[in-house]
Amino acid sequence: MTELVRVEDVSVDFPSPGGTAKVLDRVNLTIGDGEIVGLVGESGCGKTTLARLILGVLPKGAAVRGTAISFSGQNVLGDRAETARRQLGFRIGFVPQEPRAALSPLFPIGVQAAEILRWSGSSGDRAGMRRRIADMFARVQLPDPHAIMHRYPHEVSGGQLQRVLIAMALLREPRLVVADEPTTALDVTIQAQILTLLRRLALEQKVAVLFTTHDLGAAWEICDRITVMYAGQEAESAAVGTFFAQPRHPYAGLLLGSMPRPGAGLPESITGAVPNLVTPPGGCRFHPRCPRALPICRAERPAPAGPAGQSVRCHNPLPERDAA
Amino acid sequence: MRLLGLIARRLVWVPATLIGLVVLVFVISHVVPNDPARIIAGENATTAQLAALRHQYGFDLPLPEQLLRYIIQVARGDMGVSLYTQTPVAGEIWRRLPATMELAVYAMAVAVLLGVPLGVAAALRRNSWFDHTLRVLTVSGLAIAAFWLAILLQLLFAMWLNLTPVQGRVSDFGPSGITGFYTIDAALAGDWSTELDVLRHLALPVMTLAFPAMATIVRFTRAGVIGTLGSFFVDYQRAMGVPWRVTVWRYVLRSALTGTLTQIGLVFGNLLAGAVVVEAVFDWPGLGQFAVNSILQSDYNAILGFTIYVGVMFIVVNLLIDVGQVLLDPRGR
Numbered sequence: 001m002t003e004l005v006r007v008e009d010v011s012v013d014f015p016s017p018g019g020t021a022k023v024l025d026r027v028n029l030t031i032g033d034g035e036i037v038g039l040v041g042e043s044g045c046g047k048t049t050l051a052r053l054i055l056g057v058l059p060k061g062a063a064v065r066g067t068a069i070s071f072s073g074q075n076v077l078g079d080r081a082e083t084a085r086r087q088l089g090f091r092i093g094f095v096p097q098e099p100r101a102a103l104s105p106l107f108p109i110g111v112q113a114a115e116i117l118r119w120s121g122s123s124g125d126r127a128g129m130r131r132r133i134a135d136m137f138a139r140v141q142l143p144d145p146h147a148i149m150h151r152y153p154h155e156v157s158g159g160q161l162q163r164v165l166i167a168m169a170l171l172r173e174p175r176l177v178v179a180d181e182p183t184t185a186l187d188v189t190i191q192a193q194i195l196t197l198l199r200r201l202a203l204e205q206k207v208a209v210l211f212t213t214h215d216l217g218a219a220w221e222i223c224d225r226i227t228v229m230y231a232g233q234e235a236e237s238a239a240v241g242t243f244f245a246q247p248r249h250p251y252a253g254l255l256l257g258s259m260p261r262p263g264a265g266l267p268e269s270i271t272g273a274v275p276n277l278v279t280p281p282g283g284c285r286f287h288p289r290c291p292r293a294l295p296i297c298r299a300e301r302p303a304p305a306g307p308a309g310q311s312v313r314c315h316n317p318l319p320e321r322d323a324a
Numbered sequence: 325m326r327l328l329g330l331i332a333r334r335l336v337w338v339p340a341t342l343i344g345l346v347v348l349v350f351v352i353s354h355v356v357p358n359d360p361a362r363i364i365a366g367e368n369a370t371t372a373q374l375a376a377l378r379h380q381y382g383f384d385l386p387l388p389e390q391l392l393r394y395i396i397q398v399a400r401g402d403m404g405v406s407l408y409t410q411t412p413v414a415g416e417i418w419r420r421l422p423a424t425m426e427l428a429v430y431a432m433a434v435a436v437l438l439g440v441p442l443g444v445a446a447a448l449r450r451n452s453w454f455d456h457t458l459r460v461l462t463v464s465g466l467a468i469a470a471f472w473l474a475i476l477l478q479l480l481f482a483m484w485l486n487l488t489p490v491q492g493r494v495s496d497f498g499p500s501g502i503t504g505f506y507t508i509d510a511a512l513a514g515d516w517s518t519e520l521d522v523l524r525h526l527a528l529p530v531m532t533l534a535f536p537a538m539a540t541i542v543r544f545t546r547a548g549v550i551g552t553l554g555s556f557f558v559d560y561q562r563a564m565g566v567p568w569r570v571t572v573w574r575y576v577l578r579s580a581l582t583g584t585l586t587q588i589g590l591v592f593g594n595l596l597a598g599a600v601v602v603e604a605v606f607d608w609p610g611l612g613q614f615a616v617n618s619i620l621q622s623d624y625n626a627i628l629g630f631t632i633y634v635g636v637m638f639i640v641v642n643l644l645i646d647v648g649q650v651l652l653d654p655r656g657r
Contacts, residue, residue: 055563086565094563101556104575106582106653115574119565152654172564 003073004175004208005031005054010066010077012049012058021277023049025232025285026066028304028311031176031208036199038219038240039212040255041229044274047212048097050229051180054210055094056085072175091120093169093207095179095198099161103153110149113168120172136167140197159190163197170201176208183218195222216259220244228252231275231285233301238310248306248317250292284314292316330650334643345635346398349628350391398632404625406618413629417611421633422504423493424603424610428595430507430526431533435591439538440584443545444577450550458542465539470598474532474605481528488524491607495521529606533598537591544587548580555579582652585645592641596634 012024024046031037039047052058053069069077076084085092096102103112113133114126122129130149137145140163153161162182169177179198183191199222202209213219219226220240227237228251236249247253254270261267272289275281281288287297294316304311361377362369369377378384382393397404403413446455482490489495494506499518501509507526510519552558553576561571603612611630618626 052559057559057563091565092563094560096556096560098556102560104555104557104579105655106578107575108654115561115566115570116564119567119570154655168564178563 002033003030004033004035004071005029005210006068006070007050007054008066008068008070010053010064010069012046012053013063013065014059015061016278018276019278022280023062023232023277024053025280026301027229027232027234029227029234029237031210033175034202034206034208036202036209036211036222036224038223038226039210039229040214040216040219040226042214042274044231044277045229046232047229048180049232051178051210051212054176055092055178089121090176091172091174093172093174093177095162095165095169095177095182097181098185099158099165100153102165103161105153108150108152109156109164113149113164113171116168117171122171133167133171136171137164139170139201140164140167142167159186159194162186162190162194166194166198166201170205170207173205174207176210177202179209179211181212181214183215184213191218192221198222216255228255231280232277233285234313235286236310236312236314238306238312242310246318246321248310248312248320249314250290250316250318251286253318292318327647327650331643331647334646338639338643341639342636343395345639346395346632347391349631349635350394353624353628354387394628403629403632406623406626408618408621408623408626413625416614416626417629417633420609420611420614423608424596424599424612426505426507427526427529427533427599427602427608427610428592430530431537431595432588432592434530434534435537435541436588438534439541440545440577440581442538443542443584444549444572444580446542446546447549447553447580448572455546462539462542465536468535470532470536470601471605473535474528474602477528477531478605488527491605493522493525493608494518495525529602529608532602532605533595536598537595540587540591540594541584544584545580548583549576551583552576552579578652582649585648585652589638589642589645593638596637 007027007029009026009028010024011022011026014021014023027046027050029037029039029050039050041047049058049062053064058064064077066077068075071085071088071090074084074088074090076088094102103109110130110133114129117129117133122132124132133149134145137148142148142160142163148156148160148164156164162185166182169179177198182198183194186194195218198209198211201207209222211219211223223240225237225239226243228235228243228249230251236243236247236252238248243252244256247256251270254268257268258270259267270289275285275288281298283299283301284290284293284297287293290297296315300315302313302315304313306312306317361374361381361383375384382390385393394404401414403417405411406413406416409416442458446458449455478490481488499506499509499513499515499522501512503509503512506522507519510516510522549572553572555576558571558576561575562568599610600612600615602608603610604616607613611633614626615630617623618630
């Protein structure tokens with residue numbers, strides 16, 4: 001699989017009232033062409049920051065350092081991300097967590113979709129654009145696509161609005177769709193529909209997806225590969241089958257153990273809390289809560305290691321189980 | 325159409341508001357210890373003469389009856405006769421209205437056309453030297469008294485630079501025409517030398533009135549834009565490739581203007597109050613001067629008439645703002 005996006009050793013600091021928050025710490029992430037990658041972790045682990053780093057919309061004051069952020073092999077680190085990506089013709093579609101907040105309440109949905117289309121390298125007259133938008137609305141299974149273009153965001157339900165945003169993301173004919181907790185704000189019954197839709201369209205259009213979620217079950221449903229983050233560091237990255245069968249990082253193991261399963265009683269919770277990112281623990285940030293911590297874990301962050309297709313950053317990973 | 329329905333629903337309340345206004349104005353003017361009959365009759369009038377005058381003007385009737393008569397009279401468009409000039413008040417107001425309206429409309433236009441872009445620019449360059457300079461200017465705009473600014477402008481532009489006349493509305497005679505707006509009448513007549521003369525007369529009073537109005541509009545636009553820039557849809561559009569200028573001038577500005585628009589009602593009120601002073605300084609033959617004269621002469625019917633005019637203006641402006649608000653923001657529909 002060719003590499004589409006590569007984030008290498010990138011750190012992001014935010015100014016905060018209590019001091020500088022080290023929100024991302026030397027993070028690595030790769031997304032292959034057409035691959036659906038799940039970025040999993042608790043709230044505040046940096047997954048949204050990583051998504052926004054790739055989108056090029058970090059909040060003002062964020063300081064980015066590192067080796068590379070590359071799109072199709074072109075390193076744009078240090079450049080103005082949006083400009084650099086436009087020059088590369090590398091378009092990203094964004095499906096945010098709160099669909100309602102992503103749209104201006106003052107303009108009809110069709111007008112805002114047309115605005116996205118107009119600035120995504122599309123040429124054509126108004127009628128042609130309307131037709132393309134309506135076609136895409138039909139593909140995300142919106143009932144009555146033409147009518148919905150004339151509605152305002154407040155006249156449409158949250159689930160339908162998220163379909164609109166998926167359509168808007170795909171209208172750009174993107175190489176990558178970044179879906180940042182796209183179903184968190186929706187009803188449980190709608191969540192599954194949206195996720196299935198997202199996966200189906202991504203496969204149809206051969207577009208890669210970066211899907212952030214705190215819901216391991218959702219990641220299991222739609223992802224090819226999973227990257228687990230903890231407190232601004234990535235812990236483990238593996239193909240979805242490998243990951244669920246045999247997590248190697250202790251945090252990944254505990255995270256899986258905390259998933260509720262039918263017939264398994266109450267899930268185990270992980271003791272302790274996510275650390276403060278202004279003064280994070282040294283080395284591997286998980287060591288204060290880790291049952292397998294060694295003295296070296298405090299001092300040094302382990303390098304990525306593991307068999308092909310799997311990357312684990314742990315000095316004392318969970319043992320490999322025999323195929324039973 | 326939903327918009328027409330909304331306007332109709334608003335219009336239903338206008339008569340009720342007007343009656344409330346007339347009652348209020350009437351009551352206030354009657355608790356003031358002032359005997360209009362004595363003013364008309366002069367100092368040497370006899371008791372019999374006073375009684376005759378009171379009877380003639382209906383001042384001897386019970387207060388509720390006077391009020392009822394006044395309401396009916398106003399409803400017919402009759403605001404009574406000026407106690408001083410003996411001319412109908414309604415006619416006098418109607419005759420002077422275009423002069424004041426021309427001043428107010430131009431001042432408002434200048435304030436909005438300068439204030440909105442400056443407010444956006446200040447928000448985009450927050451805490452830059454431009455923003456700070458503009459803040460000094462806007463605070464001055466709100467703090468400086470209109471009569472003082474008017475005199476300063478007269479000194480600078482009329483006396484020293486000799487660019488504009490000191491006062492008045494036109495040098496010779498105003499253009500004859502239907503609208504009473506000299507700028508429009510002169511343009512309609514194709515009389516460009518008069519047009520230029522009228523514009524030069526307008527410049528200073530319009531500046532005086534527009535300055536504080538612009539200051540308010542700059543401040544509210546700036547605050548609105550800064551508030552909206554924090555909205556998530558701004559980040560979303562940036563990530564989705566929409567150019568910054570399009571996001572700011574189309575989407576952010578429209579959100580910010582809903583806040584500015586509400587302020588325009590208040591700004592317009594201040595403008596009418598300011599017009600009273602400005603017209604006095606610039607010898608402008610409008611309603612402001614009429615109000616000053618009426619008050620100085622205790623011309624009771626004229627004061628009532630002027631107050632009702634101001635109230636009506638407020639009702640009309642607020643109606644327009646409500647409609648504009650709905651046009652800007654579909655959620656109110």
